[in-house]
Amino acid sequence: MDKIPDIELPNIAAQQTIIFEQSTVEGIKQLKKNLKAKVIPGQKEINEDDYCHLHFVDNKSTWQAPHADIVGAYFRHFQQCFPEYDTDKKLAHLLCLSSDRRIREFKQGTRKVPYDVWRKFLVITGRAPQVITQVMCFVAR
Amino acid sequence: MKLSDVTTIKTHFEDADFWLIRRGSMHKVGQPVREYNPEHIGIKIERNDLLLPDYLYYWFMHIHSTKVWEQLANGTLKLVNIKVSDVRSIRMSPK
Numbered sequence: 001m002d003k004i005p006d007i008e009l010p011n012i013a014a015q016q017t018i019i020f021e022q023s024t025v026e027g028i029k030q031l032k033k034n035l036k037a038k039v040i041p042g043q044k045e046i047n048e049d050d051y052c053h054l055h056f057v058d059n060k061s062t063w064q065a066p067h068a069d070i071v072g073a074y075f076r077h078f079q080q081c082f083p084e085y086d087t088d089k090k091l092a093h094l095l096c097l098s099s100d101r102r103i104r105e106f107k108q109g110t111r112k113v114p115y116d117v118w119r120k121f122l123v124i125t126g127r128a129p130q131v132i133t134q135v136m137c138f139v140a141r
Numbered sequence: 142m143k144l145s146d147v148t149t150i151k152t153h154f155e156d157a158d159f160w161l162i163r164r165g166s167m168h169k170v171g172q173p174v175r176e177y178n179p180e181h182i183g184i185k186i187e188r189n190d191l192l193l194p195d196y197l198y199y200w201f202m203h204i205h206s207t208k209v210w211e212q213l214a215n216g217t218l219k220l221v222n223i224k225v226s227d228v229r230s231i232r233m234s235p236k
Contacts, residue, residue: 003209003212003213004204004209004213004227004231005204005209006231006232006233006234007144007197007200007231007232007233007234008234008236009191009192009233009234009235009236010236011236012190012191012193014236015192015193015196016193016196018196018199019193019195019196019199022195022199022202023195023199
């Protein structure tokens, strides 16, 4: 086992510093990679102009949950374009939802999509930009 | 101290903190990933007072980038694998 170097084990505070540095580096890499994501044609299932556009707004006070037709059309289009998310269970996992039942409810309109879930989906599909939260301090443990 | 002294390391380990690709192309094996696959080697930290999962994750990212696993992998040209025992026996040195 002489080919794999030892793991250097600094104290927890030093490990946290390294984690912050590395996650920032990885985050920047991913943000740059995101800019090169492929461009795909939009959904054709519905005419979006017939529906309210307030689900695009990045302001919770004016934001409105998308109509079920929009949710269904967007989700189905995404699932057709990305076969690795072709089931509601896989899409639920991508959106950090506990079960595929939620996805079905959103599509059927029996439950409204929460702001954070919809925003994440808009960001994943390049319909909205990501906003990076400012770190104001490092609070010691 | 070995990595296995402070972690649980095995395959078919959905509850792990992260996983290493055990089987695949020479370029892929040993790469740490956040998505579960029963074939991958799962690693779960049992001593969070000594070692943070994300620190170890980034350490494995670094090691993978140095191509160390390519020297240790067994198999054919297209499909190689690394051993769970190789991961378990990685040594740790307090700084």
